[in-house]
Every structure is written in structure tokens, then in C-alpha cells.
Amino acid sequence: MLAAESGGALSLTTQEPFMRRAPALSFLLVTVFLDIVGLGLIVPITPALLTAVTADPSQAVLWSGLLGTAFGLLQFAAAPLLGRLSDRYGRRPVLLLSLGCLGVDWLAHAIAGSPGTLLVFHAIAGACAGTNTVVNAYIADVTPPERRARAYGLVGAAFGLGFVAGPTIGGLLGAVDVRLPFLAAAALSFANLAYGALILPESRPGDRTTPLTLRATNPVSAITAILRRPVLGRLAQARLCADLARMIHQATWAFFLTYRFGWDTTHVGLVIAAVALAGALFQARAVGPVVRRLGEKRTAVGGGLLSVTTFFGTAFASTPGQLYPLLTVGVLASAGGAAAQSWISGTAGADEQGTVQGGLSAIGAVAEAVVPLAAGVAFGALVAYGKPGLIFVVAATLAAASTVLLALTPAGESVRTTV
Incomplete structure (x- = not known):
């Protein structure tokens, strides 16, 4: 009601x-x-x-x-x-x-x-x-x-x-x-x-006893508190590695396609739009059934392995014919992100979901501020040496680290502790 x-x-x-x-x-x-x-x-x-x-x-x-x-x-x-x-x-x-x-x-x-x-x-x-x-x-x-x-x-x-x-x-x-x-x-x-303002109901009334202390609200303390928790901390590390890999890909993808295959902006835009559409349809229709069948952990780990395959294969793709199957694998990998987010939400208590998600957003904000510039500089240097694909080896390595962390994390909810 x-x-x-x-x-x-x-x-x-x-x-x-x-x-x-x-x-x-x-x-x-x-x-x-x-x-x-x-x-x-x-x-x-x-x-x-x-x-x-x-x-x-x-x-x-x-x-x-x-x-x-x-x-x-x-x-x-x-x-x-x-x-x-x-x-x-x-x-x-x-x-x-x-x-x-x-x-x-x-x-x-x-x-x-x-x-x-x-x-x-x-x-x-x-x-x-x-x-x-x-x-x-x-x-x-x-x-x-x-x-x-x-x-x-x-x-x-x-x-x-x-x-x-x-x-x-x-x-x-x-x-x-x-x-x-x-x-x-x-x-x-x-x-x-x-x-x-007109139609959105409140999902929970809030708890006025939740303290607004400096320890709870400053980003360093919030991130540290998350990382100290055994399950949630490892999941946060896995998510950070996956986000770093994704942002490296986003920051350099269009430049890589132009350099490696000589595509113009129209071709690049059409490919990006097609992949985004395919990913949207897959996540809307298939993620729920996949997770129900495999569970959150296996879906997250499987998505990580598919991401590693996509990034590593892209690094050495020399023709569009090699690239297109990898893009399909990348679409399937998107199930892992939704499963991991669901897994993370299950490790937090009902009264701390906002606190946990805020800490994770702070971690992501740091990556968003640093990675595009760093990836751009690294890609430019690799182009000068004629090895632009190596940027995706870096992304694959980060995706592999994320997958290992997920695989080593026990399934199920962590013990509730105060953040």
C-alpha cells in the first residue's frame, strides 16, 4: 500500500x-x-x-x-x-x-x-x-x-x-x-x-537517528569503511577494476577504430549506436532469466570473463571481420554488471543502502576524473609506437583482476556492520 x-x-x-x-x-x-x-x-x-x-x-x-x-x-x-x-x-x-x-x-x-x-x-x-x-x-x-x-x-x-x-x-x-x-x-x-514531484512515492521514510557525522559523510572515511568490510570491500574493489577497464575502453574506442580501420565518424557512430542498442535490448530482456538460472556470482564472474575476452581480442583485431564477433561477446558481458550491482545491494542493510551507494559513487567519481585523461595520454603514446591495441590489454588486465576478485568472494550477504 x-x-x-x-x-x-x-x-x-x-x-x-x-x-x-x-x-x-x-x-x-x-x-x-x-x-x-x-x-x-x-x-x-x-x-x-x-x-x-x-x-x-x-x-x-x-x-x-x-x-x-x-x-x-x-x-x-x-x-x-x-x-x-x-x-x-x-x-x-x-x-x-x-x-x-x-x-x-x-x-x-x-x-x-x-x-x-x-x-x-x-x-x-x-x-x-x-x-x-x-x-x-x-x-x-x-x-x-x-x-x-x-x-x-x-x-x-x-x-x-x-x-x-x-x-x-x-x-x-x-x-x-x-x-x-x-x-x-x-x-x-x-x-x-x-x-x-507529482507521482514518485518515497521508498522508505528515512531514519532520523542515522548520524550525519564527518566520519560517515566525508569520502575518504566512507570509502575506507566500505573497503574494511570483507564481502562488500572485495566487491567494491572488483567494481572499481571493472569500471577502470570500461572507462579506458570508452575513452579510446572511437580513436582506435579510426586509427586501426580507417573508419570515418559516421561509421564509428553507427557501430557505437548499434552496440549500445543491442546491449540495451539484451539487458532489458535477458539479464533477469540469466541471473535466475546461474545466480548473481556466476553471472558476474561469467560477465567478467567475457569482458576479458572482448578487450584482449580487440587489442589484436586486425580486420572488422574479427571485431564484430567480439562486439557481440561484449554485449553478452553486460549481464555481469547488473548481477554484480544486485550482489552489492544484497550485502548492505536496508538502512544503509544510500550510504553504501554513495561511497561507491565516490570511488567511481575519482575514476571518471582520472581515467579519460590518463587513457588518452597513454593511447597517444602507444599510437606513436604503432601499438594502439595495447591500451586494451591494460583494460583486459583490469577486467581479469575484477573477475578474480569476484570469483574469490563468497556468495551471499556479508555480516551487517556500521558504515
Whole structure:
């Protein structure tokens, strides 16, 4: 049943049948989709906007790096606090705050006349970037353990579809006016905010006894507390290794295809879109049945092995005919990520899902801030030596480390300890 809380918000009890929670899950999927569409809208346009604002292409590149770094650093600093706030006050207000800040950031991009203004608003958006943290915690609240892998697979599917739609729409709107994609992204964020404010129930009322101490909310302590837990700590390490491998791939993939096979931007874009679509369909339809049959651990380990195969094979692929089967294997590997996320949620208590997800988001924010630049520099050096594929050997090694950690982790929930 939907129950009214003292503050007037609606709440979903944990005993409510899963199908009655479907509207909330649908909103979360729409939120993830629109979040990624909004980000994708501005990807092909940001260089042109910053060039127009700075009137200097070299300065535009510098400011682009500063914007990304500021966002990542503030997200790292604030993610544990946002997660803790969602445990104390509920998921709904934190999620709505994140959506509102993101909309303000895109609106600032559309109207700002100086790069300094953009930096301030983008940093604030990074500090409020709690969408992934809260969505993952919310799903753990409203979804029984046996259905979580399917739910996280649907989140992955929404991400993939947004990844395809965003850049396509952004490129079309940007051809009309360089600021139009940012207005569209802001409109999507504010529309989603209004939609959530009207229909999204609270998944758990929160616990006012959850302390907001410096130890619990600063990123270093939050990450340390996670890593000290025997099962959760190892799963967090495995996830970090897998994320590092994925980000290396994302940062260098388009450049590799252009260098190795001589593909133009249209060809590269079509291949990326096709892989993202295939991955979205697979995660939406197949992840749930696969995890029910194999279990979370075996699915996560199997997905890791497939990732290793994909990265290592890509490193030495010399023709497109060798590449396409590897892309198919990579699509199948996506089941591992949803299974691992479901496994992680099962190691955390109901009253600490936000805290745990916030700590994991902080770990991911560090990787997001460091890996693209480091991978780009390394790829450039490898191209100079005529060995660009070796960057994917690095990714394969990290994926292998993640798989080993998963294989060595005992299945089942860890002992509940205080974070």
C-alpha cells in the first residue's frame, strides 16, 4: 500500500507486491534515460559552445577539462553525503534535488556568457549529482532480492538507449543553434523533476537517528569503511577494476577504430549506436532469466570473463571481420554488471543502502576524473609506437583482476556492520 508520511509524501512499504511498485521503477528508468539523454545532447555541442564563449579554441579545450574535473571532484566530495542524507531523510528529496541542480546547470550552459560562470554551475551540479546513488538505493528498497538483477538490467538498458538518443538529438539541435541542446536538456530535467514531484512515492521514510557525522559523510572515511568490510570491500574493489577497464575502453574506442580501420565518424557512430542498442535490448530482456538460472556470482564472474575476452581480442583485431564477433561477446558481458550491482545491494542493510551507494559513487567519481585523461595520454603514446591495441590489454588486465576478485568472494550477504 501507499502510505502517507508525516511530511505528506507517499511511501512504499517493503511488503508491497513488486508489481504495485512498477510505476516507481518506471519513473527511475525514465530518470536514468533522460539523465543520459541530457548528457548526450550536449556531448557533440560542448566544444562549439566553449569555443564561442572563450573565442579561443585552445582555451576552449582547457576550460572543457576544467569543467569535467570540477564536476568529478565535487561529485567525489559530496556523493557519500547525498547517500547518507537519503538514508536519513528518504530517497525522494535527494533525487529531486539532483534533478533540479542538473536542470539549473544545463540552463546556465544555455545562457552563460563566460566560462567562469559555467565552471561554478557545473561544480554545483557535480556536488548534487546523486541520481545514480539514489536510483540504486531506491531499487534495493522496492525490489525483492530475486528481482534486483532484472531491475538493474533495466537500468542498464535505459542508460544504453539514452546513450544512443542523446548525441543524435543533440547533433540535430546543435545544427540549428549551439545553445539549443542545452535548453532541451534543461527542459528534460525540469520536466522529470515535476513528474517526480507529482507521482514518485518515497521508498522508505528515512531514519532520523542515522548520524550525519564527518566520519560517515566525508569520502575518504566512507570509502575506507566500505573497503574494511570483507564481502562488500572485495566487491567494491572488483567494481572499481571493472569500471577502470570500461572507462579506458570508452575513452579510446572511437580513436582506435579510426586509427586501426580507417573508419570515418559516421561509421564509428553507427557501430557505437548499434552496440549500445543491442546491449540495451539484451539487458532489458535477458539479464533477469540469466541471473535466475546461474545466480548473481556466476553471472558476474561469467560477465567478467567475457569482458576479458572482448578487450584482449580487440587489442589484436586486425580486420572488422574479427571485431564484430567480439562486439557481440561484449554485449553478452553486460549481464555481469547488473548481477554484480544486485550482489552489492544484497550485502548492505536496508538502512544503509544510500550510504553504501554513495561511497561507491565516490570511488567511481575519482575514476571518471582520472581515467579519460590518463587513457588518452597513454593511447597517444602507444599510437606513436604503432601499438594502439595495447591500451586494451591494460583494460583486459583490469577486467581479469575484477573477475578474480569476484570469483574469490563468497556468495551471499556479508555480516551487517556500521558504515
